[in-house]
Amino acid sequence: xxxxxxxxxxxxxxxxxxxxxxxxxxxxxxxxxxxxxxxxxxxxxxxxxxxxxxxxxxxxxxxxxxxxxxxxxxxxxxxxxxxxxxxxxxxxxxxxxxxxxxxxxxxxxxxxxxx
Numbered sequence: 001x002x003x004x005x006x007x008x009x010x011x012x013x014x015x016x017x018x019x020x021x022x023x024x025x026x027x028x029x030x031x032x033x034x035x036x037x038x039x040x041x042x043x044x045x046x047x048x049x050x051x052x053x054x055x056x057x058x059x060x061x062x063x064x065x066x067x068x069x070x071x072x073x074x075x076x077x078x079x080x081x082x083x084x085x086x087x088x089x090x091x092x093x094x095x096x097x098x099x100x101x102x103x104x105x106x107x108x109x110x111x112x113x114x115x
Contacts, residue, residue, distance in 0.1 A: 001047045004057050020063060024074045024081035045094045058096025065089060069111035087113040 003011045015037060022029040041061060048054040066089020071080040088107040094100075106115050 001044060001051070001053070004048065004053055005051070022067075022081050023072075023083060024079045026071060026081045027078065029081075048095060054095035055097065056095075058098070059094040060091065061093075062091030063089070085112065 019029070019033045019036065022033070045054065045059055048057050048059070066085040066087075067082040068085045069088075071082055073080055088111065107113060108115055
């Protein structure tokens with residue numbers, strides 16, 4: 001937020017260690033990922049809004065690739081994970097004139113491929 005206040009036009013935050021790459025043990029891995037990122041992401045949006053910066057700042061949350069809509073077993077339910085899916089994935093945007101609650105695009109009925 002402080003960089004935005006000072007006029008920096010592009011700020012990228014990176015979580016080290018590819019924590020979202022949950023090919024296996026997704027139950028534990030996903031909970032850990034969310035614990036590390038959900039509160040900071042929400043706090044950033046709330047902070048920008050409170051300071052009147054959200055309307056002129058676009059926050060983009062996403063990655064370079066999506067995940068399959070099904071898990072892979074890897075021998076047991078506890079080891080289950082999700083492989084890469086370059087055909088359909090999610091991202092979210094906040095601020096910058098984006099109307100909240102708006103969905104752009106769609107996937108097939110299975111959630112696998114963008115249509």
